[in-house]
Amino acid sequence: MAASEHIVGRGIGNKLILFSVILVAIMWMLPIAWTLLLSFKPNSELMISTASAFHPPYTIKNYTDIFQSSGVFRWLWNSAVVSIGVTVGILVLSSLAGYGFARAEFKGRDIIFVLVLLGLAVPEQAVIIARHQMFSDLKMHNTYPAIILPGLSSAFGVFLMTQYFKAIPKDIDEAAMLDNASRFKIFWKVLLPLTIPAQATLGIFSFLGAWNDYLWPLISATKPEMFTITVGMASTQTNFAQSEGLGFLMAQAIFAGLPVFIVYLFFQKYIVRAVAGAAIN
Amino acid sequence: ADKTEISVARFFGACEADYGTVTDVTKANGECGIITALINKFNAESTTTVVKPEIVEWPGYDQLTARIRSGEPPVISVMHEAVISDYSSRGLLEPLDEDFAKAGIDVNDMTDASRQGVTKDGKIYAMPFDTHTWLWHINMNLFKEAGLVDGAGKPILPKSTDELMQQAQQFKDKTGKPYFISTLANETAFYTRTFDTLLYQQNVDFFADPTKVNFSAPEAKNALQLLADIFSKDLTTKNQDYAASVSAFAAGEGGVFICGTWLIDTYDQESKKDGALANGYAVTAFPQLYAGSPRVWADGHSWVLLKQDLSDAQRASAVEFMKFLWDNNYEWARTGHLPVRKSIIESEQFKNLPHRGDIASLAVNGTALPSAVKRQFSIQEIEGEEVGSAMRGDKPVEQALTDAETRINELLANAK
C-alpha cells in the first residue's frame, strides 16, 4: 500500500509480499520463456520430443524462414492498416461526438446520448451474423473498409470522450466565446488540444482492440492476403504445423507478438494511465 | 503475354521456407512439400497460367463458407469429397464433365471410389486427387519385442476382437507400452473413422435412409464397447492430440498408430534414420476384426471449381491446372495417399513405392457415406464427439449412441 510505505514498523512485511509477487511473476513469464526456447529449436528435433529444448543445438532458422516465406509480413501490414484505420476513425468520430454531447446543445441531444449509451450493451457477437450478411450483400468483404468500419460503431469512444470533454472546465469554452470563437473553432482550436491525454487513452485502446480483434476479421477477411495477423496466426495453428513445424510456429508467434509488445513497452506509461483513467470513469 | 492468374485455396500446411523455390517434385516429401513443389512446377511450366496458392487452415470450410458468401471465392479449392454435395446441391460449384472431356481428363480412368466421391446427381463436380483411408502404422521393433512378428517378418495382426484384446495385452506385458497410439484429444477424426470402419466391417448400413442415421443395431454397441474396452484397459495412449500422437509413434511410445495414409511417407523417411522406427516401420490395412467385410472408412481430397463470374481464360486456366494435377497424381500418391487413377494404381512405379503392396486393397475397400447424405462433416463431428465420450468413459455406450442419433437426425432435419 503506497500510503503505508513510510509508516514506521511496516518494512519487513512489505518486503515479504514483494518477494512472493516476484516469484509469481517469474511463473507468469514461464510460458513465454518456453515458447521462446522452442522457437530456437530445429523442427525435426521437436517432432520427436520437446524435451530437446533444454539442450543444443539451437538455431535461428525458424526466424530466417519467416523472412523467406510466410505471410506474416503481409498480415502484419494488414493489421497495421486496419488498426490505424480503426484508431484514426474512432478518434475523429468520438472527438466530434464527444464534444457534441458534452458541449454543443441541440434539441433531443440527451435522448440520443442515452440511446448511444445503450449501444455499449450490444456485444459484437450479437450482431455479427447480420453484419456479415450486410457486408456480403454489399460485396465488401475482403477489403480494408470491411474490416475497419464495424469498429467505428463502438460507443465506448464516444462515451469516453464525452466524459472527458465534460470534465474540461467550462470556463475555457466561455473564455473562447467571449473571444468571438465559433463553435467549430472552440472545438478545434481550444478544446481538442486539451483532450490529447484522452485521445492517447482511446487511441491505445482502439489500436490494441483492433489489432487483437479476432472474430470479425476471421469471417470478413477470408482471403489469405487480407488476413490480419491474428487471423493469419490462427490459420497456421493447424495440427500439421504443430507436428511438423513446431519451432517455426513458435518463432512466428514470437515474431507476430513482437510489434505490439514493443508498442506496449514504448507507451506503457500511457497505457497504464489509460486503464487507470478508464477505471475512474 | 500476361498470364491468367487463378487463386487456389488449399490446406496441407505452409512450407515455403523449405520448398518455396523447389520445382523438382521428386525432391519433395510430405503433403505440404509435394503440393508446394507441384504448384511451383506448374507455375514454372505453364505459359498461360499463374496459380496463386492461398493456404488456409484445415479443414477451412468455415472460412470457405464465409468467403463464398462474401462473393469472392477462390477459383479452385481443395475439398473433401464428403462435403462436395453440400456445396454442389446449392449450386456453389461448377460441374466439370465438359471441361474434363475437353481437357482430356479421362473419367473412366478414375477409381470407382473417387469417381463416386466427386459425382453428385450425375455430374462430376470435382477433380479427385486422392483417396485416403484409415490404416495401421506399425512399429516393427516393438512388435518384435512383443513377439508379434511371424517367420516371414510380417506383423501378427488380430483377426477378431478377442484376438485383438489378447495381442494388445501381450504387447503391453512384454514392452510395457500401450499397443495403440491414438489421437484421442482435440479432434474427433479418430473416433468417427475408427467407429465407421468397425461398423462397415460388420456390414451395418447406418445410413440406409440418407436423411436419418441409425445406430441402434447391436453391432454398433459392440463396436463402441470394443473402443471403450481398449481405453479402459489402458491399451492405448490417452490424451494425445494429433501432433502428440504423430510424434509419439515416431518416438516409439506404442505399437500401432491408427491413422491415415498420408503419414506413410513421413514414417518411411523416419525409418531410414536412427530412432525408434529405425528399419522397423510397417503399414497395413485396417485388420478385419469382424466376420463381415474388409471395408474401411475412406474419404478423398479433390479440387473443385467454385461458381463465380469466371472469364473463359480463367476457366481454361483452372482446368489446365486440374489437368496438371491429374497428370501428376503419382507424385501426390507418394505421400501415402492412394492415387485416384486406375492406371497409376496398376503401374509398377506406384507398386514399387514402399509399403504400397500392403495397402493396395484399400483402393477397393475404402468406403464413404452415401453421397445423398448431407452435412457429412458435421455428422462426422457429432458422431466423433459422442463416440469419443463413450470410449473415454464419460458416457455410457448406449447413451452415447442414442445421443449421436438424436443430434445427427436433428441436424439433418434442419439441413437444407
Place this chain on the structure above:
Amino acid sequence: MQVSSIELDSVSKRFGSVEVISELSLTIHSGEFIAFLGPSGCGKSTLLRMIAGLESVDGGEIRIGGERVDRLPPGARGVAMVFQHYALYPHMTVFDNLAFGLRNIGTAEDEIARRIEEAARILEISHLLKRKPGQLSGGQRQRVAIGRALVKDPKAYLFDEPLSNLDAALRVRTRVELARLHQQTRATTIFVTHDQVEAMTLASRIVVMNARKVEQVGTPMEIYGRPATEFVARFVGSPAMNFLPVQVNDRGGLASAVLGDGSIIDTHVPVAALPGGDLRVGVRAEAIRVRPDGALPGKVEVVERLGDRTHLHIRLMDGSTLVAEDTGISQVQPGDAVRLAVEGATAHLFDAGGLAYHARQ
C-alpha cells in the same frame, strides 16, 4: 478606450424551477469599479455571466452603453471577462492566448502585436509571452488573464472572484495591482467576490447581494458604516458586528439602549425613526474597549492575538458573548474579569425584520 455604462432592468433568471435572480435592477456608471459581494450561492456569478452572455436572461433587459445586448452572443457584447480559474488556453503561449480573441475578429497581426506589447508592458509580463500557462505561477497566470481582457479594449471588464485562487500574500499584492490598474484605465469594471475585504478595498461602490436580491448598494464606507440591514452588518467586517437585544429609552431624541444586565449604551440613533417591537443594538468590536471604568462587566474566554490588535471573546453576565478589541500588547488573559466601554456613537439599532437604523449623518 471605449468605456460604457451597464444597465440591468428587472432582470430575472431561473434554473429549472429555482429562481436565482429575481427582478433585479441596477445601473453601473461608465468607469465605475463595482463589486458584487455576497455569500456563496447568492447569484453573483450568475448575474455576471448574464451580463457576459454566458447565461441566458429569462426576463428583463441588459444594456451596455445604451445598446440592448441580452440577445447577443457573448462575443458580440464587447465585454471581457477574467475567470476565477483564469481559463487560459493551456496549449497556447501567452502571446497566443492574448491574440486569440483579436485574431477571431480579424484584427491585423501588427495591430495585435502592438496591443499585446502594450498590455504586457502594463502588466509586466513581457518576458513571459513565449511561455505556456503551465509554466507560470499563479500570480503570473492571473496577470495573463487580465491581459487577455486588456488587449480587447472592452466596454467593460468582468471579474469573477479573480483572487480567490491566490495565496494570501499574493492576493494582497494583486489586490493592490488591480486597484492601480483601474486608476490608470478608469474602465467600467464589475468584480465578483465573497470576500468583504476585497470588495471594501477595491470597489468604488459595492452591491451586497443575498439570496436572489440586492441588499444594499453603496460605497465601502456606507456599507461598513451604515449597513442597511442586519445581513449586511453581519456580513461585512471581521470580526462580525456584535448584536445584543436591548430596550430603548428616549434620551434627548436619541435612543439609549438598555442591555439585559441594565447597563446602558447611548446611541446616536434618532428615536423617532424606530419602530415598535424587539430591537437589537449592533456594535463593532473596535467600538468596544476594555476600560477599568467600563459600564459592562464580563469574563474573558478567549484571547486572540493578531499582533497589532487583540480580539477578546467575552461572556457577559447574561450569558451572551461578544468580541471586543484591545491593543496588540494587551495584557488581558483568558479568565480575567473585565469591564467594557461601548462607544455609542457608532452603534446601530436593528428591528425584528433586520432593518437597520443609524445615527443621523
Place this chain on the structure above:
Amino acid sequence: MQVSSIELDSVSKRFGSVEVISELSLTIHSGEFIAFLGPSGCGKSTLLRMIAGLESVDGGEIRIGGERVDRLPPGARGVAMVFQHYALYPHMTVFDNLAFGLRNIGTAEDEIARRIEEAARILEISHLLKRKPGQLSGGQRQRVAIGRALVKDPKAYLFDEPLSNLDAALRVRTRVELARLHQQTRATTIFVTHDQVEAMTLASRIVVMNARKVEQVGTPMEIYGRPATEFVARFVGSPAMNFLPVQVNDRGGLASAVLGDGSIIDTHVPVAALPGGDLRVGVRAEAIRVRPDGALPGKVEVVERLGDRTHLHIRLMDGSTLVAEDTGISQVQPGDAVRLAVEGATAHLFDAGGLAYHARQ
C-alpha cells in the same frame, strides 16, 4: 488525562537526496499548545508526521513523556492526529469512526460508549453519531476528526492544518473552539499551519520554520514584537513589515536611523549591539501614521479600506513604497501627498544576513 512532554533531539529526515529536516532539536512541555508555522514546503508536516510515526526518522531521537518512541509504530506512541482532510473512515458511522481505535486495542464496549458520549457532548456532535462522514458539513467533519483524537485520551494531539479546508467564517469559529478546547483539556498539542493568524491566536508558543530549520521559537508576542530574523518579521503580520535601508547614527546609545531622503527614525535599538555593513530598518504599518507634522513625505498610491482600519500604500520620494495604517474613517485619497510619522520605539534593525536587533526590553 495523560499529558506528556515531547522532545526532539537533533532529528533529521531526508527524502532521497533532499534533506528536509536537518538536526532539529526542540522541547515541547507538557500541556503546551505549540504551533509549527512556516511557508509551504518548509517541512512542518514532515516533522509532525515523524512525531506520529508516519515517517521514519533518519537521525536523532524523539521522546514522548521521556520514553524514546522513534522506532515504535504509530499506534504504540499514544498520540492522536487530526488530518488536514480529516481522514475520516468514509464508510463508517461517526460512532464507529470514534470507536475504531478503541476497539483495535480491545477497549470494552461500554467504556467505548462512555468515552464517545463524553467526547460527543464536548464537541456537540451527539446528534450526528449515526451519520456517515459524507452526510456531514465541513465543520462537522472537523469536529468528528477532533473527537476521534479526543476519545483516545492521547499523550499529545497533533494537528496538520486542520482549518485550511474550512471557509473563512467557519475557520474563525473553529479557531475559537479549538482554543476553548485546549483551555479545558490542557493537553499537549502541536498545531501545524502556514497561516500566521491561526498560529498567533492559538499557540502558547510558535515554532517558526523555514527551509530545513527552526527560525525562532517563542510566544506569539515575541514572534510579532521581537522577530529574530528578517524572515520571521516578513512572514508574521499583515500587511508585511516595511523595510527601508538606513544609515545608523548613535543617539545616546540608541540607534538613530537615517533614511535615503534624510528623514530620521529614532529607534530604541542599542547601537552597541549592531554589526557593521548595510542595515535596514523594519517598521510595521501600525507604527506609521499620517500626521501633518510627520517627518517622512510621500504620495498615496492605493487606499485600502478595511472598515475599521485603512491601509495606505505610499510611495516615498526615493521611489520605495511602504504601507501605513490609518483609521477606518480615513479621508485620505489616492494621489494625496501626505507626511508620515514613524513610531521609532517599535522599529527594528536588520543586518545584511537578516538577523534582527531590537529595543532593549
Place this chain on the structure above:
Amino acid sequence: MTDATLSPGKAVAAVKRPTGASIGPRWSNALFVAPYMVFYVVLLVYPLFKGIWMSMLESDMFDDTSKFAGLANYYRLFNDKIFIGTVWNTVLFVLMTVPVFVAIGLLLALALNRSDRTSATLRAIFFGTSVLSVTIVTIIWKMMYMPGNGAIASLMRLLGLEPIAFITTASLALPAVAITTIWWIIGLPMMLFLAALQQIPGELYEAAALDNASRWRSFWSITLPSIRRTMLVVVIYEIVAQFQLFGQAQLLTQGGPNNASRPIVLFIYEQGFRSWNLGYAAAASEILFLIMAVAALAQFFASRKRVEE
C-alpha cells in the same frame, strides 16, 4: 467545415465583426454528432434489428428463399442440448474466471501499489500479456498444455507425477481455457484495482495506523470498503467480457472434448458458418444479447447507486 457553417450568425447583422458561438441549443450543433451517428445506426442499430428479424426466419446462408418461422428457432434452441450446454459452459467459465480475476487482480494490485521501480516492472509483466492477441496466447498455451510434449506435462513428469491432460479431459478443458484467459488478461483487473487503490487517501491508512489497526484490519476496514465500487465494476465488466469467450476456446480446444468447452459464441459461429443455419445462429445471438443486456443493466444501476451515495 468552415466557421461560417457552424456559427449561427444571428446577431452578425447588428455588429460588423464576426461573432463567436452563443450559448443555448442550435440545430447546427447536431453536426458534431452526426458523423458518428451514421456509423452507429448503420453498423450497430441496423444489424441489431436485422439480427432480430433474421432470428425469426428459417434461412440458410446460400438459400435465397428464407421463410418466416416465428419463434421456431428459439423453441429449437431451448430444446437443443448442445446450446443449453454452451450456455452452461459459458456460465461455468464466467464462474471460474471472474472470482479469480477479482481475487488475484486485487492481490496483485495490493502488492504492487507502490512507487518503486521493482513494482513498476512487475506491473509491466503482469499487464504485458494483455497486449498479445488471442491467437498468440493460444499457441503459447498449447505448448504448455500439450499432452506429450507440453511444458506442464514435462514438468510433472520431471517431478515423477502422471501428467494431467488439461485440454483433453472433459472436466479440465474449460478450466484450462480459464487458466489461459487469466494468464492473458489478469493485467486489466489488476490495473483497475490499482487505480482504485490509488484513489484511497493515504491519510486513511495513516489514521488507521495511529488507531492501532493491523495491516489486516486496515485491509478489511478501509481498503475493501473503499474499493467496493471498483470491485463491482470489475465484476460486471469481467462477466460481460468473459461471456463473450470465443477465440481461446476455438483455438485451444475447438469446444471439445465432447462439447465440454464450447461457449455460446462458438456455437453461434459454428451454426452460422459451419451449418449455414443463419436464423438459428441469429436466434442464439439474440439470447447472448439478452444476457449481456441484463448485465449491462446491472452495471447501469450499480453505477447509479454510486452517484446517489
